[in-house]
Amino acid sequence: MRNDVPNSWQARAEAATFYGFTDLPTLAERGTVVLTHGEGAHVVDTEGRRYLDANAGLWNMVAGFDHPDLIAAAKAQYDRLPGYHAFFGRMSDATVELSERLTALAPFDGGRVFYTNSGSEANDTLVKMLWFLSAAEGRPLRRKILTRVNGYHGVTVAATSMTGKPYNRVFGLPLPGFLHLTCPHYWREGRAGESEAQFTARLAAELEEVIEREGAGSIAAFVAEPVLGAGGVIPPPEGYFQAIQPVLAAHGIPLVADEVICGFGRTGALWGAETYGFTPDAVIASKAMTAGYFPMGAVILGPDLAARLTRAAEGIEEFPHGFTASGHPVGSAVALAAIDLIVDGGLMAQAQALIPRFEAGLAGFADHPNVGEVRGKGLMGALEVVADRESRAAIPNIGERVANAAMDRGLICRPIGPAIVLCPPFILSEGEMDGMFATLRDALDAALGEAIA
Numbered sequence: 001m002r003n004d005v006p007n008s009w010q011a012r013a014e015a016a017t018f019y020g021f022t023d024l025p026t027l028a029e030r031g032t033v034v035l036t037h038g039e040g041a042h043v044v045d046t047e048g049r050r051y052l053d054a055n056a057g058l059w060n061m062v063a064g065f066d067h068p069d070l071i072a073a074a075k076a077q078y079d080r081l082p083g084y085h086a087f088f089g090r091m092s093d094a095t096v097e098l099s100e101r102l103t104a105l106a107p108f109d110g111g112r113v114f115y116t117n118s119g120s121e122a123n124d125t126l127v128k129m130l131w132f133l134s135a136a137e138g139r140p141l142r143r144k145i146l147t148r149v150n151g152y153h154g155v156t157v158a159a160t161s162m163t164g165k166p167y168n169r170v171f172g173l174p175l176p177g178f179l180h181l182t183c184p185h186y187w188r189e190g191r192a193g194e195s196e197a198q199f200t201a202r203l204a205a206e207l208e209e210v211i212e213r214e215g216a217g218s219i220a221a222f223v224a225e226p227v228l229g230a231g232g233v234i235p236p237p238e239g240y241f242q243a244i245q246p247v248l249a250a251h252g253i254p255l256v257a258d259e260v261i262c263g264f265g266r267t268g269a270l271w272g273a274e275t276y277g278f279t280p281d282a283v284i285a286s287k288a289m290t291a292g293y294f295p296m297g298a299v300i301l302g303p304d305l306a307a308r309l310t311r312a313a314e315g316i317e318e319f320p321h322g323f324t325a326s327g328h329p330v331g332s333a334v335a336l337a338a339i340d341l342i343v344d345g346g347l348m349a350q351a352q353a354l355i356p357r358f359e360a361g362l363a364g365f366a367d368h369p370n371v372g373e374v375r376g377k378g379l380m381g382a383l384e385v386v387a388d389r390e391s392r393a394a395i396p397n398i399g400e401r402v403a404n405a406a407m408d409r410g411l412i413c414r415p416i417g418p419a420i421v422l423c424p425p426f427i428l429s430e431g432e433m434d435g436m437f438a439t440l441r442d443a444l445d446a447a448l449g450e451a452i453a
């Protein structure tokens with residue numbers, strides 16, 4: 001709630017901050033929530049209010065907000081080597097260990113890792129790698145990048161261009177050569193009388209047509225989230241990756257899995273690609289890789305791209321790209337600890353054990369008259385709020401209203417258009433999960449009551 005006391009945390013935040021991804025009318029009405037600390041799956045604000053964060057920060061805080069192992073790993077690394085880079089053939093020992101761990105866990109053998117500070121930078125790096133490769137292999141026109149409408153790949157200039165969201169028109173983006181195919185959302189995009197299998201076949205045919213039209217020799221890659229996250233948690237239709245991968249392979253176009261959200265357990269397996277039974281040519285990782293305790297991203301190149309890029313770099317004696325904090329030692333140590341926790345320490349098993357309860361909780365909304373679709377995979381899910389299930393018409397601003405009502409009840413959940421998205425930390429207790437759904441139902445009904453009144 002707004003607190004207009006001069007010199008309050010809210011007033012200080014608002015006087016000194018230029019906000020991004022924040023609805024400014026809502027901010028004006030409700031004010032900034034300034035957080036002081038975390039307790040398990042909860043965050044606490046300057047007024048002492050506790051919120052269950054059902055979005056795990058931004059999908060990333062899978063171990064909650066106070067995990068001792070991650071904090072200890074960071075402290076120990078700060079004591080040893082608190083910062084370094086990965087230029088000029090130098091890097092920290094923790095970075096070497098992390099690369100070994102990531103290549104061992106990657107959904108292919110013989111990969112290689114390049115580090116960034118974020119998922120956006122990892123996607124940008126991937127695009128530069130592909131453009132570099134095209135030039136080095138004597139195919140300079142092979143530069144186009146295919147993604148999907150509603151796919152989210154980040155905010156740097158190339159990643160923004162990959163992102164299929166209409167709001168990026170305000171930046172005059174996408175850049176030419178970034179093409180967005182149909183969003184693979186059967187409920188929204190399926191045609192009357194079209195089965196899910198027919199929808200999948202139509203998307204594969206569209207891909208083939210786009211490749212024919214643009215010319216296979218002009219396309220550098222197809223990049224896809226296994227489950228679209230910021231598009232509103234959209235799992236692919238049945239058989240999607242099995243249908244599109246042969247089309248790409250027939251034209252020699254790499255399939256890159258943007259695993260920034262799906263990676264490290266979110267869909268119930270280590271990688272979204274594993275959940276959907278395909279082997280990508282490269283993986284983009286970030287978020288849960290450090291459980292959100294350090295900003296870090298990575299491009300994990302599969303064996304073919306790794307070998308070709310290595311040859312291309314040798315051809316001009318270097319790959320001229322990197323960030324000051326690429327492969328940061330503290331990030332590397334935290335990532336190693338996070339991966340230990342997820343893979344060996346039982347955190348992914350904990351997530352897997354929660355999935356049936358999560359699915360049942362979501363399914364509990366399926367017959368709500370204002371929920372048009374309930375969807376999800378693993379520990380990520382969404383409810384699509386509609387005026388009625390027949391017309392599927394939108395209720396103005398309903399997503400924001402539900403999220404605000406939830407916030408007033410101590411629950412953080414995210415509106416994406418008319419959808420409410422949940423992707424809780426893996427450490428949630430069963431009781432907390434039940435409370436999350438009960439609060440959401442209460443918030444949904446309160447917001448609907450207000451919106452429809």
Ligand SMILES: Cc1ncc(COP(=O)(O)O)c(C=O)c1O
Nearest residue numbers: 118119120152153154229260261
């Ligand atoms: C699938 C996906 N790719 C890339 C990004 C961009 O990552 P970052 O915000 O770390 O730049 C995100 C962020 O949410 C994402 O969900």
